[in-house]
Amino acid sequence: MILLAVTGLTLLFAVVNALTVGDDLAEAGAVVAAWEPWAWELTSAAFWIAIAIPLIRLLRRLRPPRLDWPRAALAIGLLSLPLCAAHLGWLAVSRGLVYAAMGSRYGYDWGPAGLVYEWRKDLLSLVMFGVIGLLLDRPETPAPAAAPAPPGPFRLAVRDGASMRWFTATEIERIEAAGNYVELHTARGPVLHRATLAVVAHALAPHGFVRIHRSRLVRRDAVLAVTATPAGDFEARLASGATVAGSRRFRGNLV
Numbered sequence: 142m143i144l145l146a147v148t149g150l151t152l153l154f155a156v157v158n159a160l161t162v163g164d165d166l167a168e169a170g171a172v173v174a175a176w177e178p179w180a181w182e183l184t185s186a187a188f189w190i191a192i193a194i195p196l197i198r199l200l201r202r203l204r205p206p207r208l209d210w211p212r213a214a215l216a217i218g219l220l221s222l223p224l225c226a227a228h229l230g231w232l233a234v235s236r237g238l239v240y241a242a243m244g245s246r247y248g249y250d251w252g253p254a255g256l257v258y259e260w261r262k263d264l265l266s267l268v269m270f271g272v273i274g275l276l277l278d279r280p281e282t283p284a285p286a287a288a289p290a291p292p293g294p295f296r297l298a299v300r301d302g303a304s305m306r307w308f309t310a311t312e313i314e315r316i317e318a319a320g321n322y323v324e325l326h327t328a329r330g331p332v333l334h335r336a337t338l339a340v341v342a343h344a345l346a347p348h349g350f351v352r353i354h355r356s357r358l359v360r361r362d363a364v365l366a367v368t369a370t371p372a373g374d375f376e377a378r379l380a381s382g383a384t385v386a387g388s389r390r391f392r393g394n395l396v
Contacts, residue, residue: 188232220267311360314379363379
């Protein structure tokens with residue numbers, strides 16, 4: 142993926158530069174074949190594409206945290222010298238072969254001005270590859286996870302014919318088994334709910350409901366008093382004034 146991106150970017154620069162150089166030479170009255178600017182730019186692009194991956198890996202070692210920025214800048218400046226020499230050697234060979242294939246001869250200006258010109262361009266390319274590597278190595282900041290919505294208050298859903306009714310835990314005082322149903326004794330009156338006592342007990346246990354009989358649940362904070370019976374069981378008096386029987390085996394649930 143990195144090589145594909147670098148290749149595309151380098152070839153784009155090569156095309157733009159070839160067109161620009163061709164126009165500039167034509168305006169200056171220089172006589173060059175139409176293919177020559179393309180040979181110059183594409184042979185240079187081939188060099189940078191070939192070394193892109195190892196160069197980016199090397200530049201990763203020449204920046205913080207391995208080196209501080211002043212030493213990193215010095216290291217890149219020193220690296221540009223052998224890199225420029227390798228680039229020039231490649232250009233001399235590759236362009237010489239292209240020109241020979243076209244029946245011509247390639248001559249390069251090896252004077253100081255030409256060498257400094259190429260070194261400046263290579264230094265800029267080196268910095269550009271360093272920036273590409275830096276951008277690729279930046280960690281992505283994960284989007285903050287949405288905070289889970291706080292759970293709403295508990296409500297027991299009870300179907301009443303074609304309608305649905307909801308009851309909060311505090312609206313229900315006690316629950317009694319009634320065959321395939323349970324009978325909810327609520328602040329709005331008794332309500333039949335098609336469910337087993339075990340299922341309702343499980344749903345309401347976190348909301349203070351306890352079993353006081355194998356067929357009866359009560360809300361613990363609705364119990365005002367407990368009275369023992371001669372048989373060893375007990376009766377619970379509730380806030381509504383109702384008195385319900387409980388079994389001795391479940392008396393501990395009210396403690």
